[in-house]
Each structure stands twice: as structure tokens, then as C-alpha cells.
Amino acid sequence: MHARRKTVGMKVSGKTVAVTGGARGIGLAIATALHGLGAKVAIGDIDEAAVHEAGGRLGLAVRRGLDVTERQSFAAFLDAVEVELGPLDVLVNNAGVIAAGSAVDEPDAVTQRVLDVNIGGVILGTKLAAQRMLPRGRGHIVNIGSMGSVLPCAGIATYCATKHAVLGFTDSVRMETRGRGLHFSTIMPTLTNTEMIAGVGHARGFKNAEPQDVARAVVGVIAKPTRRVVVPRSMGIMASAQRLMPQGLAEAIGRAVGTDRVFTSDLQTDKRRDYARRTGTS
Template identity: 35%
Template sequence: MTTPHDTTLEGRHAVVTGGGSGIGAATAAALLHAGARVTLMGRDATRLSAQRDALAAPDRINCVSVDVTQETAVTDAFAAAVTQLGPIDILVNNAGQAQASPFAATDTALWQRMLDVNLTGVFLCTRAVLPAMLERGFGRIVNVASTAGQTGYAYVAAYCAAKHGVIGLTRSLAREVATRGITVNAVCPGYTETDLLQASLDQIITKTARSEQDARDALLRQNPQRRFIAPDEVANAVLWLCTAGSRSITGQSISVSGGEIT
């Protein structure tokens, strides 16, 4: 019997995409601390290996290099993860990419890239784990979306469209598997202190000639708490959604944004 305070993930195998840095790395650390076995996935094998070594739990952590937009590569990567650490109980779809452009200057290549990385990757990775979760009658799927999936922002229409798609996928799949022991939720961070934030700042600086501090202040004004989110705050939300105490939470998009989305 579980209780609302049962936070152990002992015996569970979690896969975290985009696990080499930022929110993915923080999430992997939180899941590992809760007792899970963890597979880190991402494109940069060197970064993944460094993160695996930093977490210092060689018997409970593995890393697999993969581009989540490539169907065959995703299938092979998840098969390798199962071979290494056993059936997958938890999937955290964290891999993503953001690129700004005025809508009129957004070409089909940029549009497709944002959909491929941020939405199709979630679809492919989820499809790779779902059949076995259905067979075992248990699963936790957490999609790291964004406040850009809950509202609109200027100059990132393609990114917003993809992240809105992630939330739609989350809601639909949650209803489809609601009676099968599987929950599907989205966590939606606001601007978070990661490499992705720095890339956004660099784009603002390049396009507007603002100083970095002015660029940071412009983004901070969107957060009522006037601060950026820390990766571990997002990781804590993900962790909770993976524990027994959240088993009735499904189909939700939880904003971690200092009150920006209410």
C-alpha cells in the first residue's frame, strides 16, 4: 500500500532525454537520489558521459547517445537502455531546442526543426516506451514543455506551436491510458538558468544591441517573482509526478514559472 508521502523510486528505471545538462541533469540527479536507475539520453556523448561520472552511481546510471528526431535511432537507443538497466518505468521527455525569428522571417526549415526536436521527439520517445508500460500496467511519462506551451510569446511562433503541441499530446494520451496505470503530465518551466536561456539572451543581444544585463532584465520582468527558475525547481516538480503520491495527477500542464502563468 502506498501513502501520499511515498517518494521512493526504488526499483524503477527512468529515462531522461536531454540529460546531459540543465533541467535534464538536475532531473536525473533527483530521480537517482530517490532510488531510481537512470538512463541519460542526448546527442552529445561526451557531455552525457561527464554527467554520468558526476552523478557517481555507476551501478544505477547509464548513458545512450541519440538524436530524438530520428525514428530508427530512438528505437535502438531505448532497446539499449532496456538491455542495460531493465524495463523502463519512467520517461522524462526533456530534450528540446528554441530559436527565435519574426514570423515573417520564419522559413520552413526553422519551423520544421522546432517541430522535430520539441514535438516529434516527444512522440517518438513516448511511442518507444508505451507498449511495455501498457503490458506491465505501470508508467510515468513527464513531458518538459514550457510556459510557451501555455501562452504566446513574440518572435518564437514555431517554438510556441511545438510546445502547445506537446501539451495537446499530453492531454490526449493521458485520457487514452487513464485506466492502465500510466500517468502523462507536462511540466512547464518559465525562463530557467540553463544553456537554453543563455542562447535566448545571446539572440536578444545580437538582434537589439542591448547589454546582457538589459537583456536579462527584459526577460525577468515577465516573472512576478523577478527571478529566473533554477533547474532543481523543475526537477522537483518532475520527481513528484513520478512518485506514488501523485498517481491521481494526469493530463496536467504544471507551470513552474514564479506566477507568470496563473
């Protein structure tokens, strides 16, 4: 294990990596892991106070406010990264939000917010990073998807739609740029213990991931580029099995273990108020 970590560290050390949504949760865990392995890490986040505080704790030279839905903001962030740290080697498109509840009753403004951040931000970031990387013939874009990229889930329909889109977009851009030196990866975590899932229920037989689990997966694909990684890997086996089943059977199994209740009848909306207010998903 020590030898493997040393090998991974050697492949990651010195790389210039930008992480969006880096002030807390999965993004901060990714930044922390990469920084600890010697990468030159920059973090951006819509919450300027939080990103400055988090980046200060880590001693990061680049810690900036970032609105991933705005081209000027995203371009300025990447400009700062390259001025301060050098040519961008890796972009981790991590910023994302979730709205829980009935899709039919979801306010249009909330729907648009989830679409703008989760897929609009990923597309914009991918374009801006790839435009810098392609002339150099090297670079890696890591997009954070979800198990919702491959499996539907009641109560988070818009979120699942965006994560399906992240996977489809990432795979398609990889095909378009084949042979030009760039790598594209999609990381697909199960429910992860961050503020994003405050107040949600729990399905029988399933264990949530931790932000550090996702961070290890990101470190792993940077060290050894891989197209898709499910976190934990055991969930990938389950997802593959479900996708081979008749849809009705797969949905029946989900109801039996309670996955249909996690974001619906088991949801405690009072515990989500702070998150929803902060992210514009209330």
C-alpha cells in the same frame, strides 16, 4: 520537510527512469535528483561526448548518444535501458530546442528542426515508451512543456507552437489510454536559467526558475502522478488569470511588463551563437 522527502524517495527509489536531453541543463538536473533518490537513471543526448561525461560523473550505467527525431536511435536507447536497468517505469521527454527571432523571417530549416525535436521527439518517445508499458499495465510518461504551452510569447512562435502541441498531445494520449495503468504528466516551467535562454531579456516582476526547480517538479509527479504542473506554481495562477481575460487585455498587460520584448528587442543574439550553432537553430 525531511519526512516528505523520505516519503517521495521511497516512491521513486528503484524505478527505472530514462531522461532525454540529459547531458546538461534541466535534463541533467532531473537525472541528478532522481539518481540521488535511488532511482535507476539512464540519460540520452544528441551530444555524445557531453552525455558520457555527465553520466560518468553521476556513475550512471546507461549514458548514450540519442537523436530523439530518429526511431532507430530512440528505440536503441530504450532497449539499452531495459537490458541494463530493467523494465522502463518512467520516460522523461525533456529534449528540446528553441529558436528566437521573427517567425516570418525564420529559415525553414530552423523551423523544421524545432518541430522535429520538440514535438516529433516527444510523440516518438511517448509512442515507443507506451508500447512497452501498456502490456505491463503500468508506467509513467513525463513530457516537459513550458509556460509557452498555454501562453503565447513574441519572438518564439515556433517554440510556443510545439509546446502547445506537447500539452495537447499528452492530454489526448491520456484520454486514449484511460484505465490501462499508465500516467501522463506535462511539466510547464517558466523561463529557466540554462543555456537555452542565453542572451534573452527579462520582464518586470518575473523571476526565472532554476533547473533544480523543474527537477523537483518531475520528482514530485513521479511520486504522486499529476496531470499538469506549472513551475513555479505561482505562475499557474497568473496563467489561469490571463486565459480568462479578453485576449487584447492580456496582451496589453504583457506589453506593460515587457514580456513582448524578452525574445525580440531585448534579445542579444551574439550571446546565443554557441547555443544556436550546437542545436541547429541558427
